[in-house]
Amino acid sequence: MKRNVLIASALALGLAIPLGASAKFESAGDEDVRFLALGPAGMKINGKASDLTASESGGKLKIKVPVDDLKTGIGLRDKHLKKYIKSDTHKTAVLEVDRSKLKLPGDKKTVTGSATGSLTLAGVTKPLKITYKAKRTGSDFHVQGRATVDIRHHDIEVPCYLGVCVDPEIKLKVKFKLRDK
Helix, strand or coil, X not given: CHHHHHHHHHXXXXXXXXXXXXXXXXXXXXXXXEEEEECHHHCEEEEEECCCEEEEECCEEEEEEEHHHCECCCHHHHHHHHHHCCCCCCCXXXXXXXXXXXCCCCCCCEEEEEEEEEEEEXXXXXXXXXXXXXXXXXXXXXXXXXXXXXHHHXXXXXXXXXXXXXXXXXXXXXXXXXXXX
């Protein structure tokens, strides 16, 4: 009897440790990155990127977008954009958020929330407030996030062309899927 209790206790402890341990997030596809720059007289510059990776390490969710992947629909404008954000020396934009600051939904549930992370853009790291919506389906989290970045905080010159300048506050919208491994 005593031996059975010991075996049952050891099995329960062995099962509880992996269940209690915190799994880590990683990318699971369905990426879409959009940005919007506004200017005078109703000017809108819609941009996008299709490459985004997410991973977790040390309790931080890290989202990376290669800046060479950013497109605005006009080749010359893309070239200017890459110059402004110093893509030759700073290849990625990175957002890091403490996982503990994020609300995680239960299975088949959706949550909305906000958190402040650190955005590194053009080699300069600054706090960034994000809002997000996350829906869970099994071990997958379908995430949509929004933020507004003031590029001047990242030592990026406000882009102007022929005397027309964009607003320094750029709107970001991303979606991606995370898997809890």
